[in-house]
Amino acid sequence: DAGVIQSPRHEVTEMGQEVTLRCKPISGHNSLFWYRQTMMRGLELLIYFNNNVPIDDSGMPEDRFSAKMPNASFSTLKIQPSEPRDSAVYFCASSKGPADTQYFGPGTRLTVL
Amino acid sequence: DQQVKQNSPSLSVQEGRISILNCDYTNSMFDYFLWYKKYPAEGPTFLISISSIKDKNEDGRFTVFLNKSAKHLSLHIVPSQPGDSAVYFCAAHSGAGSYQLTFGKGTKLSVIP
Numbered sequence: 001d002a003g004v005i006q007s008p009r010h011e012v013t014e015m016g017q018e019v020t021l022r023c024k025p026i027s028g029h030n031s032l033f034w035y036r037q038t039m040m041r042g043l044e045l046l047i048y049f050n051n052n053v054p055i056d057d058s059g060m061p062e063d064r065f066s067a068k069m070p071n072a073s074f075s076t077l078k079i080q081p082s083e084p085r086d087s088a089v090y091f092c093a094s095s096k097g098p099a100d101t102q103y104f105g106p107g108t109r110l111t112v113l
Numbered sequence: 114d115q116q117v118k119q120n121s122p123s124l125s126v127q128e129g130r131i132s133i134l135n136c137d138y139t140n141s142m143f144d145y146f147l148w149y150k151k152y153p154a155e156g157p158t159f160l161i162s163i164s165s166i167k168d169k170n171e172d173g174r175f176t177v178f179l180n181k182s183a184k185h186l187s188l189h190i191v192p193s194q195p196g197d198s199a200v201y202f203c204a205a206h207s208g209a210g211s212y213q214l215t216f217g218k219g220t221k222l223s224v225i226p
Contacts, residue, residue, distance in 0.1 A: 004156070031212060033212075042216055042217070042218040042219070043157075043202065043216040045213065045214070048212050048213075050212070055212070056212070056213075091156050091157070093156070095212075098210060098211070098212035099145075099206060099210045099211055099212060101147070101159050101162070102159070102214060103159065104149075104156030104157045104158070105156050106154065106155050106156050107154075107155075107156050
């Protein structure tokens with residue numbers, strides 16, 4: 001079975017540009033998570049969806065960040081406008097249920113110049 | 114305030130010997146603990162977990178020990194193999210049905226052939 005798929009794997013952009021990260025969760029998984037990993041703060045939860053509905057977005061750092069899940073097989077994380085401090089690795093993870101084991105995608109390494 | 118702490122950023126072990134990775138937590142509401150393993154340019158992969166009602170869980174070469182009174186858990190790898198070289202993250206869930214995973218910052222294990 002395919003795992004969690006993320007695209008792109010690497011993104012380099014300039015400050016002020018819009019960035020869209022994409023995620024396809026494992027089929028049959030009802031919970032989806034977006035995380036950000038930085039050296040300073042480690043892995044942090046940004047937003048959690050259950051059955052395509054955003055349940056907890058308290059980790060989203062600013063209004064510049066937004067996430068959607070239009071259907072069970074696709075989610076996006078958008079940063080507009082991007083800033084150099086947004087540079088990090090962004091992971092998407094999915095699980096069957098909220099408290100079940102989370103399976104992570106390979107991540108998107110974002111560099112904002 | 115870090116609720117899950119991995120105080121050793123790195124650890125080197127000779128092939129065939131035991132690797133012991135440690136994790137401390139401060140939140141007494143945590144009741145389920147997981148270890149994830151991460152290779153470079155990949156997402157974290159679930160390795161092993163333990164419920165707070167147990168003090169030990171074993172899976173092949175991997176054993177996790179939980180000391181609730183000390184709020185401490187450890188991951189033992191015996192025998193260590195070069196392929197075990199990776200970053201290991203400790204993570205904790207709080208409460209039944211909780212989706213929130215709190216991660217430590219990771220310990221980089223190097224197994225020397």
